[in-house]
Amino acid sequence: MGFDIYLLEALINGVLLGGVLALLSLGLNLIFGVIDVVWICYAELIMLGMYAMYFLYTVYHAPLLVAAAACIAGVAVLGVLLHLLVIAPLLGAAPINQLLATGGVLFFLQSAATVMFGIEFKNLGLRLPVLKAAGMFISYSRLLAFAVALIGMVLVYLFLSRTYTGAAIRAIAQDRQIMPLMGVDSQRIYVITSALGGGLAGLAACLLVLQYDVHPFVGLTFGPITFLICVLGSLGNFAGGFVAAFVFAEIIALGGLYSDLEWGYVLAFAFFIVMMFVRPQGLMARRS
């Protein structure tokens, strides 16, 4: 079997998936790079954001853009709450305790969603048309998600590189001890970063809800893969996460083309483990 149109379609869909995965990993990487904490419950924040979109748009008939804005703001507030209530008391504790505490939040959010919203699959009831080009089918919702994810990442990059607060955030990520001595209020930076990380989760929720049904356990679909992407790209390294997201997305898309989607995930997981042995510090690690 030579080059065929299905392969190209899978490759393109992989790139589009990669955009959204890159957005997901950016939020998590930001939190890790700045606060040195892994939010195991990151994907559950996205799940709540997807529910927010569902209720605002489908049940209360808010305009789509208003619903999206409210969703982003709401998840950003959740991020700040998570930081103040759970992370802040544990900042001095062993890293593993922070990991476990956010694991507890994962349990809590999943079951809170089960209790409040039930386990039925829900969707926006909004079907965007499908683009037909050269015999390939590519859905507009994926194209839109890809484009918005890219714009979101560029905006975050500009924020981090061009503003005073952004510079402070990058400085904290480099040296957590010295920056308070330079007059940076690290607590304030942590709260801003948490809001930013939450906001990115909210943005991801707006994009994912266009393509996937929402249910209380939907976070388990994206969560693990997001962690793997961040680790593979070196935790806290934005460029690494970006590259790793596309590598993973292509593996999943191509694995899904030749076999079931599960095997795509199995391949991605196996690839991750092999890569950890080849490059233990991640794809983009500097050789020391």
Place this chain on the structure above:
Amino acid sequence: MTRPLPWLLGLALVALPFVYTAPYPLHILVVILIWSFAYTSWSVMGRFGLTSFGHGGFMGVGAYVTALMWNKAGVSPWLGIPLAIVASAALALLIAYPCFRFRITGHYFSLVTLALSGIVLQVITATRDHTGGSLGYTPERYQGGSSVWALQFGSKTTWYLIALGVWAVGLWLWYRVDRSMLRYALEAIAEDEDAAAATGVHVTAEKLKITVLSAAMTALAGALYCQYQMFISPDTVSGIAISLQMVFAVVVGGLYVSLGPTVGAVITILLAEILRISFGTRAVGYDNLVYGILLVIFIIFLPRGVLGTALALRRAS
């Protein structure tokens, strides 16, 4: 050992099913004992800072290898369980050796093992032609009902005694590790790997020993669960949720004390049962809701767990 209290308590536990035969409480006790053993298996390595999120994978291998050997090849669990344990230990070796060799520690180790949980769950789901996928899998019933050959028993008393025995072996292994040089080596490694290596500790070998032991014990727990429940599904014996459940129960009970995982199992399983009985089907999700909040509160205020804190208070007074 001249302290009589543990022996008396042990004797009382053995005598219990002959005095008290109500099936439902006995069922709960068997479930508690099996999970206590699984949690003890996790804590054997977890107490040295090796926070594995991959134990759901080891448990899944234990349960599915045993059941598949019985159904597909007619291999008795007496041989199937050792095979499952070997398979799980081999998997642990395959993942852990490169991890330790290349010094993947802390967050990174947790996330690599998280990937392992994910792989095992996805493989079970993807090979649905053989494993039944997410619908679950049932070992074939032996015709006569109870059979030592098939390791299937109708009587709850028999299962209680088996689970009690395995649980006691788990505790014994915990104590063996606690009294060994391995423990001192691993504590040194947990403090500082370079310093431990400088004093002559073979870091990779010591960490591998404890990981393989822990994975093998966890596989036995999975096989036992499978033989007792006679139904397994990817969500009840493998995956990230089960891995997190293990970590959670151990933290609640107490990570650094021998009976901590057991206390954790008692608390979590009784909590789930009480919620299920008092709320019925509306309780779907309630148990995890309470678990989640408790886990966060415990990590922040009682990181030593219920039993660990109680023992520390008694020692202080």
